[in-house]
Amino acid sequence: MFLESYFSQIIATLILLIVLIGIRQIVIVLVKKIGRKSGINEARIHLIQRYSTVTIFLIGLLFFSIILGAEPQDLALVFSSVFAVIGIALFAIWSILSNITSGVIMFFSFPYKVGDKICIHDKDFPLEAVIEDIRAFQLHLRLDNGNLVTYPNNLMLQKAVTLVQKDAIDDGHDAI
Missing domain, CATH: 2.30.30.520 (SH3 type barrels.)
Known part of the structure; x- marks a missing residue:
């Protein structure tokens, strides 16, 4: 009964997981190739790989909530509230984020x-x-x-x- 009721969401979730894992693997390999080709040390390569994984995870959460039936208006409300709180917090720690962003830029073009x-x-x-x-x-x-x-x-x-x-x-x- 449970499987019959939620079969389409389960299949969509499995497809989403497979796609996200595939995208993550491709990004990890590309970052490693770019890093090694540029002569960048392994610690920086792993750092950029972690940033990429977190970004892919957050995108996956967005798509997962859509699969579960969240309405666009609800998602807009949640994201605007979260971004308002994050915006205030980020303003307080802007220099840290500036340094992290600069570190990512330096990885690719330093x-x-x-x-x-x-x-x-x-x-x-x-x-x-x-x-x-x-x-x-x-x-x-x-x-x-x-x-x-x-x-x-x-x-x-x-x-x-x-x-x-x-x-x-x-x-x-x-x-x-």
């Missing part, structure tokens, strides 16, 4: 890699250092004197940056 020596042209805090690690929120930069500086990802995209020496860590030579 011309520098771990080990490169760069110069950041900032009038208040000029900086020349070797990129030690690229994280979700910031870069770890090692100064010539050995100090570690964490530099926010969003500032990295806002400032002019010059490559001083490629693979400075591996070379062991002074900057040119």
Whole structure:
């Protein structure tokens, strides 16, 4: 009786799960290929893969609620309420989200890699250092004197940056 009543929803849900799992696998493979082709370290590749999985999961929840019979007006009310609350919360933590977004952008289009020596042209805090690690929120930069500086990802995209020496860590030579 239960299966007869909800047969179409069960089938639609199974199809949705298969499609979402397939899309997730394709996205994971594409991100891994792009990351490896660009020479990006595994930690950043896994981070972008997690972001993609969460996005696919949220889209899946939307389609699942439609399959279960939620009305568009109800979904609009729920989403507008949720986005209003999230908008207020995000305004409070905008810099964190800015750094995460910058980290995703840097994954796909950042011309520098771990080990490169760069110069950041900032009038208040000029900086020349070797990129030690690229994280979700910031870069770890090692100064010539050995100090570690964490530099926010969003500032990295806002400032002019010059490559001083490629693979400075591996070379062991002074900057040119």
